[in-house]
Amino acid sequence: MLHSEKISAIARAEGVADYTSDHRVGEDNIRAFGLDVHNPVFAVSGTTIVVFVAFALSYPELAAELFGQWRIALTTRLDWFFMAVANFALLFCLYLVVSPLGSIRLGGPQARPRYGYPSWVAMLFAAGIGIGIMFYGVLEPMSHALTPPLSSEGITGGARRELAMASTIYHWAFHPWAIYSLVGLSLAFFSFNKGLPLVIRSALYPLFGDRIWGWPGHMIDVLAVLATLFGLATSLGFGAEQASGGIAYLFGLPNENWLRVAVIAFITAIALISILRGLDGGIKRLSELNMLAAGVLGAYILVLGPTGDILGGFFQYGAAYVRYLPELSNWVGREDNYYMHDWTTFYWAWWIAFSPFVGMFIARISSGRTVREFVVAALLAPSAIFVLWMTIFGETAMDQYFLEGLQEVAATVREFQPELTLFVFLEEFPLTLATSLLGVVLVIIFFVTSMDSGSLIVDTMTAGGKIETPVGQRIFWCIFLGLLGVSLMLGGGLSSLQALALASAFPFAAIMLLMVVSLHRGLRAELKLLDPVGRA
């Protein structure tokens, strides 16, 4: 008898819910014209995207005003909600680590991980928010050093640097990874242990039962598709502007539309090749290559920068993060609206909007790990990499500004030119052209892995969780994303669509809270059922 059948038999005998369903993967799919897509998620999400994009391009000013107001309302009035949800996600993840629920293995007691830690972490990083290290590694610590949060403009010297680094680490370590872990874990558990389709709605099965295969579930999956596509397309559009800005600066070219379109076309072409190489031959290899290239660039700055300060800073700033964490994560009585709204709430909404995509991708590569292994590794490994990276680049940039009086990097920060900050920073080091080219290559590969994994996930979401879909569908989504990025960039709809992606974070944050209840129920029932058959 299969393990899952044993579990079901015990569940029936002991009257414990085992949360399995008769619904089969791809049951609602339509197979026509060589396609295998979910009815109605594919059609509804596709149509909605086309309508929104057409609106944003036809009436750019109206769309910018309308959606811009959503963005302001979201980051100013719902700051408490996003901060509370992010804190809660982190606390719940820590609870899973210390509770007996952490011993449950994703995929059943006999399952074993299919990827070693280095590849797993590399993919986690590349599909998630790895691109951020390229644009914000120098910019964010410098920005918080110039305008300190927590109404602490008066502090100076080492304390100012500590606060700048702590408030940067707060946005990139632990909290975002707790959000992704929560979604990824929910999907992995209900998919690998309960046999439910790998789609967002499955994570709410214990709460809604078989009704989740109807319209409530359709709406959840459509929302996830919209958040992912809007988020990825706007990232691609803004990213292309940034990458072309860097290329133009390096080679003295005019930063015009043709260069931006060429960047998107190039990224899309490489992503298509990566798609045709599959998960192991494409995303995995590119992610490993990216980690290696990032490691080379980081090591170069570490050696040529203030090495002793950086190594000491890694621990010093880590401790500062822990010390400032209660203040930074508290929204009551705060007056530093610029930091809390324009940075923290924006980031939290953005990470939450991206969580269906990143969470589902993490789930797909995580069968065979225990809940505890999953959460500890997903929280610690990327966070440690971020702290190290931000310390290397942030500490060096702050040294250049505070000790050597160099103003160039600070000028790009004051003018908010993320596309230039890294390259201006690298000019202070030997072999500028080589390191800057490495930077451009890193940016491009990070976008390629995001587009490849994004196409994979959107295809799975719009195919009812089916993995074995015609490869043409994934190619379609990749090209669709590229075209979306180009048209939004040329038509001036990037900010509007970014606001829409952020808006999707609000309902999705509520879904995440339901996921916590649902996952807790599912894991508790699984633990009860595992004891009689042994956890192996």
Added chain:
Amino acid sequence: MYQRIGVPVDLEHPETLAKAMATASTLASAFGASLHLVAVTSPSPGAVARNPQAFAERLTAYADECSARHGVIFTPHVRVCDDPAVELDRTLSAAFHQLEVDLLVVASHVPGLRDYVFASNAGWLASHTDLSVFVVR
């Protein structure tokens, strides 16, 4: 001439395999070769089964059914791959080489427009492996 004959199996559409199975069993009887069915699944739930264990049971049942129908023993082999939509052909090729198969019998459809862009599984195996391939339409 042939000692080990391999047949890739798509458990989602077993109805398309009848002719290939009959051909493979006839060839196996003629050459005194052993028969090996290989099917690929992913760790995620699929249309055929909820997990790789259940998938293996389905394949074993299918192999038993074929053995009973054709009077030759079909041995089932499951391979798990993370991205079967793209890596199916390479996974099959690796599995058949590992099993030291020397003849493949592959069910295939009549080529259409799409096959000019994306090769069929049989087309890929015939073009990319050093094994003899018998394509059954």
